[in-house]
Amino acid sequence: MVKRTEEEKRLLEKAFRFLPGGSLGNVMFSNDDSFIVKRGQGSKIWDVSNNEYIDYLMGSGPMVLGHSHPSVVKAVLNAIENGSTFFTTNESAVMLAEELVKAIPSADKVRFTTSGTDACFQALRIARAFRQRDKVLKFEGGFHGSSDYSLMSNPPHQLYDFPKSEASSAGVPRVIEELVIVAPFNNIDFTTSIIEKHHHELAAVIVEPVQRILPPMPGFLEGLREITSYYDIPLIFDEVVTGFRMAYGGAQEFYGVTPDLTAVGKIMGGGFALGAVCGREDIMSVYDPSQAKPDNLVSQIGTLNGNPIAAVAGLATLKELKKEGTYEYLWQIGRELRDSLDTLCRQAEIPAQTSGVDPVFDIIFTNQTLTDYRSTLTANNQLNNLFRSLLQKQSVFRGPQKFYPSLAHSIEDIQYTKKAFATVIEQVLEFTDSTD
Ligand SMILES: Cc1ncc(COP(=O)(O)O)c(C=O)c1O
Missing domain, CATH: 3.40.640.10 (Type I PLP-dependent aspartate aminotransferase-like (Major domain))
Structure with a gap:
């Protein structure tokens, strides 16, 4: 369980008091998942309670070199x-x-x-x-x-x-x-x-x-x-x-x-x-x-x-x-994360797939071939939210949609994330079994 200090709790209260929905308009989670970012460095961000997360939101894309490069x-x-x-x-x-x-x-x-x-x-x-x-x-x-x-x-x-x-x-x-x-x-x-x-x-x-x-x-x-x-x-x-x-x-x-x-x-x-x-x-x-x-x-x-x-x-x-190998690396780690998710979902027989391109992708909980907006309506958004929330509890932060790999994500980060995926997909499976 992620610990929240009194200081962060107070800031969260203030956020809800002074900002509509407690947010900047971009990321709005339920109270349980809400946190206030204090700082970022490389592939990581820390909240005010000093909990560390591997960040795949990356400012919604700009931080392709990682935070504070x-x-x-x-x-x-x-x-x-x-x-x-x-x-x-x-x-x-x-x-x-x-x-x-x-x-x-x-x-x-x-x-x-x-x-x-x-x-x-x-x-x-x-x-x-x-x-x-x-x-x-x-x-x-x-x-x-x-x-x-x-x-x-x-x-x-x-x-x-x-x-x-x-x-x-x-x-x-x-x-x-x-x-x-x-x-x-x-x-x-x-x-x-x-x-x-x-x-x-x-x-x-x-x-x-x-x-x-x-x-x-x-x-x-x-x-x-x-x-x-x-x-x-x-x-x-x-x-x-x-x-x-x-x-x-x-x-x-x-x-x-x-x-x-x-x-x-x-x-x-x-x-x-x-x-x-x-x-x-x-x-x-x-x-x-x-x-x-x-x-x-x-x-x-x-x-x-x-x-x-x-x-x-x-x-x-x-x-x-422009340095050599940057795009190869971005595509490689994105592919590795996607392969891991696709394999775990296939093994667990969860109807889900990754979609996008390797440097920016997401998991979609549907077996339907995805081509346009209407085909995405078959997705189970409840499972997507659950997946995100459980992942956050494993200290991996995705944001409401999309993984943005960055050049700051190390091979160790990717290995850690893959382990977190395995834990979370198992929990998602338990949830779907319990609601069948
Ligand atoms: C494809 C696309 N176009 C435009 C925008 C808007 O950009 P900004 O948030 O900088 O206004 C976004 C933001 O995420 C986007 O994803």
């Missing part, structure tokens, strides 16, 4: 002595923009934001300005941050006939439903037919190349590229998760499909508040008052856009990622 810490400490923010073009942001253009196949130019949400939002906005149309197509269950356009059919409360979308959060104006249409991920024929019918009114198609933990089926991204090119509709890859994770050039490098615009965030900010939209020169020119016509000039003002501290953290992170 020495190169990032050093770069940030050096930078902070020279000013925290300027609201005008700064050296580190220019250097990071250059690095993004070198790394990301679709990037000719870069516009910084302070989050992945804003990067996706900006990508949609500049596509609209460029195409002079308002409607966009996204995929059911796809997540592109918390803007009104992203929180459509994610998750839908009701399964409508495609392409009707549904506002998924209170507060999102219902009128947005008229501006967003949805298609089923991985179904290129159906998606193509929707695009063919709506191409004249579409400003963009936005997709996560790996939607949540659903990898694209062979031909899906290629088919999207083909149909959007045919109709001159900007294709946006949301690489907030996959960027610099699947490969240095992201999912577009990995799958060999180049979109017109890319939204990035997480890893490229090294754990600081940074995102970016990047892409084709002609589309990006809508930001440039010297090039854009008055009716398609896009205004984007942000106090912390391209913040120099975030930019140096990003640059230091990318430098580490």
Whole structure:
């Protein structure tokens, strides 16, 4: 049993008193599982009661080098002595923009934001300005941050006939439903037919190349590229998760499909508040008052856009990622964890599987083949929560969904985690037996 000190109990009480749901909006567990993080180092985090966890949440992805990586810490400490923010073009942001253009196949130019949400939002906005149309197509269950356009059919409360979308959060104006249409991920024929019918009114198609933990089926991204090119509709890859994770050039490098615009965030900010939209020169020119016509000039003002501290953290992170063997290691440990879970579930005859790509994956408690949002509805979420909660009691922290392996996870961490998996899957089996 994890021990909670009086100090942490008091902080938990304060969290619930001062923060809605006691959380920052991201991770909300029941009281029993809630803890307050005090610090992180490498692959580990510690709560206020000094309980240690192997962390697979990793800040929801940015901390691919691990917490407080020495190169990032050093770069940030050096930078902070020279000013925290300027609201005008700064050296580190220019250097990071250059690095993004070198790394990301679709990037000719870069516009910084302070989050992945804003990067996706900006990508949609500049596509609209460029195409002079308002409607966009996204995929059911796809997540592109918390803007009104992203929180459509994610998750839908009701399964409508495609392409009707549904506002998924209170507060999102219902009128947005008229501006967003949805298609089923991985179904290129159906998606193509929707695009063919709506191409004249579409400003963009936005997709996560790996939607949540659903990898694209062979031909899906290629088919999207083909149909959007045919109709001159900007294709946006949301690489907030996959960027610099699947490969240095992201999912577009990995799958060999180049979109017109890319939204990035997480890893490229090294754990600081940074995102970016990047892409084709002609589309990006809508930001440039010297090039854009008055009716398609896009205004984007942000106090912390391209913040120099975030930019140096990003640059230091990318430098580490360019070292030999990094991606091989990330894929290798992810595969090892997945193999272990898949084998344990098969042996225990628990209907479950891992899904995703090795550098970011999850366990889903279903035997159904997973291709799109609707197929994930067969998953037993109660078992997923139980699995997470039991794992946390073994000092392995996953977060509500997704394992994010990092370069800081040592072989010893992986061995420990595999042992924890074995214990937890046995407990899950006992639970399912007891409820049969
Ligand atoms: C695919 C994807 N896009 C966009 C976002 C939003 O990024 P941020 O949380 O930085 O606003 C997320 C966040 O997890 C994401 O997973």
